[in-house]
Amino acid sequence: MTELLEFLYIGEVVEEVAVALGPLILFFIFFQVFFLKLPREYVFNLLKGVVMTSVGLVLFLQGVKVGFLPTGTAMGEILGGSGRPWFLIPIGFGFGLVATIAEPAVRILSFEVEKASNGAIRAKVILITLSLGVALFVALGMVRTIYGIPVHYLVIPGYLGALAMLKFSDQTFTSIAFDAGGVATGPMTVTFVMALSVGVASVMEGRNPILDGFGLIALVALAPILSVMVLGLFYSSGKRR
Amino acid sequence: MKGYRENLSEALQAVLPITLVVMILQFSMVSMPAVVFIRFLLGALMVMAGLSLFLHGVKTGLLPLGELVGAEMPKRASFAFMLLLAFILGFVVTVAEPDVRVLAHQVDVVSGGEINRNILILTVALGVGFFVALAMLRIIVGIPIAYLLAGGYVLVIILSFFTHPDFVPIAFDAGGVTTGPVTVPFILALGVGTASVLGGRSSITDGFGLVGLASIGPVIGVMILGVVFG
Numbered sequence A: 001m002t003e004l005l006e007f008l009y010i011g012e013v014v015e016e017v018a019v020a021l022g023p024l025i026l027f028f029i030f031f032q033v034f035f036l037k038l039p040r041e042y043v044f045n046l047l048k049g050v051v052m053t054s055v056g057l058v059l060f061l062q063g064v065k066v067g068f069l070p071t072g073t074a075m076g077e078i079l080g081g082s083g084r085p086w087f088l089i090p091i092g093f094g095f096g097l098v099a100t101i102a103e104p105a106v107r108i109l110s111f112e113v114e115k116a117s118n119g120a121i122r123a124k125v126i127l128i129t130l131s132l133g134v135a136l137f138v139a140l141g142m143v144r145t146i147y148g149i150p151v152h153y154l155v156i157p158g159y160l161g162a163l164a165m166l167k168f169s170d171q172t173f174t175s176i177a178f179d180a181g182g183v184a185t186g187p188m189t190v191t192f193v194m195a196l197s198v199g200v201a202s203v204m205e206g207r208n209p210i211l212d213g214f215g216l217i218a219l220v221a222l223a224p225i226l227s228v229m230v231l232g233l234f235y236s237s238g239k240r241r
Numbered sequence B: 001m002k003g004y005r006e007n008l009s010e011a012l013q014a015v016l017p018i019t020l021v022v023m024i025l026q027f028s029m030v031s032m033p034a035v036v037f038i039r040f041l042l043g044a045l046m047v048m049a050g051l052s053l054f055l056h057g058v059k060t061g062l063l064p065l066g067e068l069v070g071a072e073m074p075k076r077a078s079f080a081f082m083l084l085l086a087f088i089l090g091f092v093v094t095v096a097e098p099d100v101r102v103l104a105h106q107v108d109v110v111s112g113g114e115i116n117r118n119i120l121i122l123t124v125a126l127g128v129g130f131f132v133a134l135a136m137l138r139i140i141v142g143i144p145i146a147y148l149l150a151g152g153y154v155l156v157i158i159l160s161f162f163t164h165p166d167f168v169p170i171a172f173d174a175g176g177v178t179t180g181p182v183t184v185p186f187i188l189a190l191g192v193g194t195a196s197v198l199g200g201r202s203s204i205t206d207g208f209g210l211v212g213l214a215s216i217g218p219v220i221g222v223m224i225l226g227v228v229f230g
Helices: A002-008 A011-036 A040-080 A085-102 A104-116 A123-147 A152-166 A171-182 A187-203 A216-240 B004-026 B034-076 B079-095 B098-110 B117-141 B145-162 B167-177 B183-198 B203-207 B210-214 B216-229
Strands: none
Touching: A002 A040, A002 B034, A011 A040, A011 B034, A011 B079, A040 A085, A040 A187, A040 B004, A040 B034, A040 B098, A085 A104, A085 A123, A085 A187, A085 B004, A104 A123, A104 A171, A104 A216, A104 B004, A123 A187, A123 A216, A152 A171, A152 A216, A152 B145, A152 B167, A171 A216, A171 B145, A171 B167, A171 B210, A187 A216, A187 B004, A187 B034, A187 B098, A187 B167, A216 B167, B004 B034, B034 B079, B034 B183, B079 B117, B079 B183, B098 B117, B098 B167, B117 B145, B117 B167, B117 B183, B117 B210, B117 B216, B145 B167, B145 B210, B145 B216, B167 B216, B183 B210, B210 B216
């Protein structure tokens, strides 16, 4: 029971949120006083939003710290110590797939790409490509953690591939692709999938939780970039024909 | 609470799929101790509530402000002053980014406090600030984005040979977490605002690409931190 009571100790998180949002609020006060000079009513409305942001951030961070991260780590430890760590590969694939399909930012991106291609590439195709791309890279990340492959062996060729495609892709696709890196690294991937791989790396013999546990988010960020660049290649080669 | 429902459904869509997969696993392949599982469910509820409030607050409070500032800044300030402001904006939004905090917390815990969370957040924020300023400079001067992206990543590759090995995965992860729900809309608003005020340039091509550039900053920052540590 005492472990569940941990949820109630929010003092530390409250302090953290104050530090997190303080500078941003000061920046706005500066702008309000010197440049914007918005009417008081408007400021009051914005203030309500800021209060909501703070409360939301406290709940979110506390839920992640006390609930999600320890669970993800525990699950990783169980799987890593089970003698069948390769189970993590399909599990990673599954997590990657469901998390990306559901992610609202991914859907927005899909429509953006459809527009950039003047409707030649359907949003649904993009959504599926992206989700499979992310799922594949989470699975790859798990392979990396289990077998102890250094992260730059995957990330550097990935970025070099993206840079090589820059030459053949048109500017709009390039900009969208590199901006897209962030769409799949939502709060869920960051918290849960990261904790999972850290958990595995901390129990498996010969694995270092820092060296092998981290690096997954980097791969998840790379997947949409490569997916959109590849789509861009298809589009521009189709246009030329 | 107009529009809250939409943000609630957005939060549910983000949290529920993962929760379902964990529940299925709990009752099939990986049975965790009951206390851990209950903690997960309580955590999931809190995260859902927190995320929906947070998103709603960002959209009603922070974003309109971000757009105002993004549109106002280029009109009022000189170029040099604007670059400074872009740097500060990049810095303060990163400090407020939840994903950055979660990564820093996890790194702090796993390294046993050796890589302090505040130092990590500070480094990441400085990296974003610097690269947002650089990205603004790009829009003003009109350098093609491909040059900056290529230059940035080449620098990353070179640094990865000199930095302490522990910092390589953390650095790459830091690049991924900066693109979160606070940073992205702010930086996009700033980029589109600047590009549209400058006129003549295409606001689409110039405004985009800012986020991609901004996420290189922390990778370089954390790698430099690793050189200092190592």
